[in-house]
Amino acid sequence: MTRPVSCEEWTVSSPGKIPPDVFNRHTPLVLRGLVSHWPAVQKTQGSIAQSAAYLLQYYQGTPLGLFFGPPEIRGRFFYNSDFTGFNFEKVAAQLDIILKKIDDVAQQAAPPAIFVGGTQLESCLPGFTDDNAPLALPKPNPLNGLWIGNQTRVAPHNDLPSNIACCVAGRRRFTLFPPEQLENLYVGPLDFTLSGQAISLVDINEPNIEKFPRYAEAQKKAIVAELSPGDAIFVPTLWWHQVEALSTFNILVNYWWRESPDYVDSPLKALKYALMTVGQLNTEEKRHWQHIFHHYLFADKATSSAHIPAHARGSLDKIDALLMRELRASLLEGLKR
Known part of the structure; x- marks a missing residue:
């Protein structure tokens, strides 16, 4: 099995300050310590209950979209066996209930998969960005997302906007592939998707090379990055990336932006x-x-x-x-x- 190349990384000299050269890059980059100054990072390193208390001080009660999968999926959200649906349920739930459920199953050897993904910070946790200053990006008012869960895995997909993802609590592993690896990733349907983006049908943690032989070529181009709390990663537009939450409790905040004017369609x-x-x-x-x-x-x-x-x-x-x-x-x- 080909060993992935480690992602290039820089240690930022001043937390919160992104070196300007980052935005001229076309390859991923880890920024160690970029958001280590955030109160959210500093106050969510204890128990899950302590972390929940920090988040819930901002929460106004809006139900959140939740992915909930049985232990058998081992955290990998995907299609069901005959591609008529998915291997998880999509429901709406209160954040306090979600956080308690994550805490309740944290010690289980095979917990269910619990995942809140892509929820806008402003609608979910108003006031969070006032206390955790947003990053200075090439375009003002970028879209942002909040991602919370236990040990879960989002299959390789790509995003039209560029992305800076900030690890707040827990550890994250990103496995990335250049855009030109499209043919070798065996991408699934464009219309029938888990959450909007087409995904690779290859389980890259346990690839079946006999079924997906071209993935062997993509594997040679894979780049891997592991983030600890306070770290961030820059993912350029259209780079394929799988995101794994490795801890019993994980929080990630990300920012998306496009170089083109807002009036330009996808x-x-x-x-x-x-x-x-x-x-x-x-x-x-x-x-x-x-x-x-x-x-x-x-x-x-x-x-x-x-x-x-x-x-x-x-x-x-x-x-x-x-x-x-x-x-x-x-x-x-x-x-x-």
């Missing part, structure tokens, strides 16, 4: 629409459209538009918010069938 929408249109053509037509897409999207911009007067280029030029609204309205009108 390319995943374009991919799905292309599957509905170009994907239904015969092989020869697809080949022609492959050339057209390359010409207009991936080749030098001047190749497709320099010969057109600037005022007449429309969507072939830089698209501002006004033109984006016009193009979106035109597309929506065309979809009314």
Whole structure:
């Protein structure tokens, strides 16, 4: 079995300060001690009950989305055996009840899997970010998420935004793969997903190379990082990553942001629409459209538009918010069938 490469890491000189060079990177990076100054880190290193008391001082009672799986799944949230559903339940529960359940099962040799994922801090724990200063990122007001649970595993997936994930309590292991490993990760459905993102169908902790032979190539490119409380990791856009919570109680806070303007839609929408249109053509037509897409999207911009007067280029030029609204309205009108 190929041994993963350890992720590059820096120790920050001043907690809370992200070195500016981080945002020019295209590979993951561990930032040791980045949020070690947060009260949330300092006050959640005792018992689960003590950690719960810290979180609950901010909690206003909003039910949270909870993934709950039986002990047999060993913390790995996934599909059921025939891909008609999942191996866990999705329910809504109060945070105090969730935290008590995690505490109650902490000493069990084979506990159920308990996981709250991606809940926005502002809606779940108002006031948390006032006491635990958010990080200075390339774009103001990034999306943030709160992740709480016991020993659980989120399968390899990728995110459109870039991401800084901060380990508050417990330990986390990230296993990461470059975006170009898509073909070797045997990614599942785009529409029928566990929580929005398509995931790798390979159990990378116990890979079945006979069933997924190309994963052997992805395994050679794997990068692994382990975070302790106060550490963070920068995950660039579209890097595949599995996240494992290794302790009986874990808290992680993350921030997502995109370099593109807020009015730019997700390319995943374009991919799905292309599957509905170009994907239904015969092989020869697809080949022609492959050339057209390359010409207009991936080749030098001047190749497709320099010969057109600037005022007449429309969507072939830089698209501002006004033109984006016009193009979106035109597309929506065309979809009314």
